[in-house]
Amino acid sequence: MKMSTVSGLMWVEKYRPKRLEDMVDQREVVESLTHLLSRPAEMPHLLFSGPPGNGKTTAALCIARQIFGEGWREFTLELNASDERGINIVRSKVKTFSRFRGMSTELPFRLIILDEADMMTSEAQTALRRIMEQSAERTRFCLICNYSSRIISPIQSRCAIFKFRPLPREDFESYLSRICEKEEVAFDEDALEEIYRISRGDLRKGLNILQSSASVRGSVTAEAVRDLAGVGLVAGVREVLESAVSGNYIEARRRLFEYMGTLGLSGTDVIRFMMTALEEMDRLDSSIVDVLAEYDFRLLEGANEDIQLSALLAKLTAAFQGS
Ligand SMILES: Nc1ncnc2c1ncn2[C@@H]1O[C@H](COP(=O)(O)OP(=O)(O)OP(=O)(O)O)[C@@H](O)[C@H]1O
Ligand SMILES: [Mg+2]
Structure with missing residues (x-):
């Protein structure tokens, strides 16, 4: 949900990178994905895993944009496995979505981003595996999870697996400082350090603390950060x-x-x-x-x-x- 703060838009959305190369860190993942995207028609199913707020959903959306171009939304289905507990809902959505063939993409498939895939029971994952097989000709899945070990092995073996690292402190802090500069908000270095400590490298959490400190207190100090976060x-x-x-x-x-x-x-x-x-x-x-x-x-x-x-x-x- 959006709320009006300093700039009228949440910074997590405002500054969400649109291209893979603009992402903070995740160099190895970005390099291999960029390589895959050079021949998009041959792209396998993808499985992204890693801690919260470090770029998994962002990367999936960048891929959609980069392979489909302008009209990417039309060719991309975003599902949340934990919202749609019933695998039947996933099945019918995938079915309807993959049946429909638009004219404006040269790629023979559509992209289905399934977030929080590790929240699915193993029975649901077994059903998902069948859905993936049945729709294989017309779809590519990008499964997202926090722990790849919670994904059943027949699915793992069908996917190229990408492990997103926790963001290193320096990258995290310098990214926040650049955002403060763009937003013309005063900040202390030790406040950024405090944000990193509190959010444990989760950049979504970090950006949200940064934004609330800037909007509630007018500047980003360690005291404001501790206050707002505690x-x-x-x-x-x-x-x-x-x-x-x-x-x-x-x-x-x-x-x-x-x-x-x-x-x-x-x-x-x-x-x-x-x-x-x-x-x-x-x-x-x-x-x-x-x-x-x-x-x-x-x-x-x-x-x-x-x-x-x-x-x-x-x-x-x-x-x-x-x-
Ligand atoms: N590597 C990154 N580079 C740039 N921005 C990032 C990165 N990771 C996270 N962000 C910022 O944090 C927000 C949340 O990131 P994202 O949705 O990609 O997290 P996630 O890894 O999917 O987390 P979760 O596991 O909680 O779904 C993004 O909108 C973006 O602003
Ligand atoms: Mg996500």
Whole structure:
């Protein structure tokens, strides 16, 4: 979700590289992919693995752009394996998508980007393997995961595997400093170091902390960064919960997604901070803990984050009105 901040656009999207050679680091991956792209018709299925926020989805989108050109969206299907838990949905989408043949590409196939492939059960992966075989003539898959070891071996053996490294500190920090310069935001070197430490090399998280520090505090200092990433996190959740306590569900939900978007938080992070915030607000009783535990578990099982968090907030809002 987009939110208006300093520039009106989230920096993670604004600065997402459009070409492989513009990516930060990942030299080996970029070199081999560039080599593959010199003969796109012979491109195999791809499997990208590595820690969060280091360029996997970005690279997949660069490939789509580079092989299909301008109208790449028409030839690219982006699916999220954990959103679409039912493999049947994946199957029918792939089927519909690969059946349709556009006129404006010379390539005989379409690209299907399947994010979070390692969230699929092994049964679903077995079904996916069949889908890949059945649609082989007209599709190439780019599977994305955090751990390639969680992908069943018959799929691994059908793909060219690319391991994305955690971004080195120097590249990470110098990239952030270039963005500060472009955005004309003042920054301290030690603040960038702090961002690297907190985000553990996850550039999405890093850019989001950078942007919120710039937009909330007007500059990027180590203190602002620590504040926004630590204490500020609980305070942010607290605002969300206060709207819920006052019975304003719509407002609570809006704040929640805005807050998650700016800081790049995951659903499980949010539930953890909710626990602390509710304790501070003296609202933590056994029934509330039960609710948090239930939703934490659902997220862990891979349920849709937007839906689950919306439902969690609705439940909390109702519980507060009853107490
Ligand atoms: N190597 C990189 N070069 C340039 N920008 C990057 C790189 N990695 C991440 N980014 C920035 O971080 C954002 C998130 O990156 P991306 O979506 O590619 O991460 P990911 O590896 O797919 O993460 P996840 O595993 O969480 O899906 C991008 O929009 C981009 O701005
Ligand atoms: Mg991704």
